Amino acid sequence: MFKFEILRKDNQSKARLGRIETAHGVINTPVFMPVGTQATVKTLAPEELYEMGVEIILSNTYHLYLRPGDDLVEEAGGLHRFMNWKRNILTDSGGFQVFSLSKLRKISDEGVYFNSHIDGSTHFLTPERVMEIEQHLGADIAMCFDECAPYPCTFAEAEKAVARTTMWAKRCKAVHSREDQVLFGIIQGSVYPELRHRSACELLELDFPGYAIGGVSVGEPKQEMYEVLAQTSPLLPEEKPRYLMGVGEPEDLIEGVRQGIDMFDCVVPTRLARHGTAYTRNGKITVRNAVFARDFTPLDPDCDCAVCRSYSRAYIRHLIKAEEILALRLLSYHNVYFLVKLMENIRDAVRQGEFLRFSHNFFGHYSVK
Structure with a gap:
């Protein structure tokens, strides 16, 4: 159901041309994924995205869990049928949304308690529950539940988030069972090279089909983001897709490609x-x-x-x-x-x-x- 191949590498940079295949078709990489948080790219119909040549979009686990509910989406036949999108979908895990709700949540090793930004209701998400939600949604690519450390943060805070991200990744992989969906791991570590290296090493041992660099574009200066990218991208396997999360300005796309990144997403265009x-x-x-x-x-x-x-x-x-x-x-x-x-x-x-x-x-x- 999932295949990635590198078609060409650039001789003067780390840029690479690739191709991902899933049950819902081909994704030519490097690729920008428009964000369809609520099962829609804001104001645009699927037919318009087809016209543009969009091959994959991103939807949000946290938001779809709260509304309309992952059980309803599953009943509709999955996210593709629910939103009438016939090409590829990636669902993030909701980790970033939990991070952004700092005043409404409490994190422990077991999971995250949070209050809905919609109605204030109380919820508890664990890695196991997030996997259940993402499998109900049925995207082609799902992301592990992770902890995104804020910027700025201390080394100790970032280290704790790395340890928890690894722990949760193991739990996600242990319960993920949907054969027509692949699960990607997420590298954390804030702006600390030692922690980025540790996170990459720990997650590579779990042998995910693809890896994302998370915890960037959270308020740090661009130059620091580029330094994190330069330090982290070479740690990731050559033969697997590399995904830079939450990044989409033109200058960042070009820099990311130069550093060997294959996949990007961002809400910035809409x-x-x-x-x-x-x-x-x-x-x-x-x-x-x-x-x-x-x-x-x-x-x-x-x-x-x-x-x-x-x-x-x-x-x-x-x-x-x-x-x-x-x-x-x-x-x-x-x-x-x-x-x-x-x-x-x-x-x-x-x-x-x-x-x-x-x-x-x-x-x-x-x-x-």
Whole structure:
């Protein structure tokens, strides 16, 4: 049901071109996975994601457990049928959401007590229960339950999270039994190289089909994230997929690929859309600003997405000011397409042995703000 192969390696960096196969089709890597937290990529229909060439999306175990409930999704035939998505799905474990609910939860070695952000009801998640939920959801790739340490944190705090993550990973693997779903482990360790190395060594002993680098993009400066990436990626097996969790800005995707990462996810394209911001070849623009009121050019003149072929900055700004939902749809479509197309171009560059040249050319235009 699951196969990963490396098709080409870049001679001047750690970038690699790969291919994942599951029961729901092929995933060409490196790949960006749009986030469908609530079993939907916000404002976008599955058919629109197909048009863009999206091969895999991410959904959230924590949120779907609370609403509508994993038992209901299972009754519907699993997440694919429930949301009418015919391609691949990855479900995260909810570990990051638990981390973000610091005022509403209490962590122990056994599991996590927390209060629902929806209605305040009390819940208790263990690694075993998380595996049960993820198997009910039925994604192609499931993630182990882990503890994501905050930033900043002390060495002792990060060390405790690493120990607990390893303990929980063992418990997850012991009870995971769904044959059409693979389980990935998550490396933790905050910004401490010794702990990242320890976490990787302990999880590699468990021999998961793939590994993720977690606990980044949680408030640390980008340079620290890049250092963690450079220290951790080489520790992971060459022959298995490497996943950098919660990262999706264009500059981070390119750096991640340079360091040998195969999979990425982030809420950023649809979140930016909700703030009236769009990606362009030259950097981000905030279309709601008055300067675009009479700008009748596309969001990005170099983009060939359906939005840029048909709508102007002035029109989309008008929709934003009028609080029309179509504004969010158009911006979300364009932003997701921008990142999907970026990854397609990156794959082509790696295939042709031109990744570093592509990267140099990209940053010759793109302004990081």
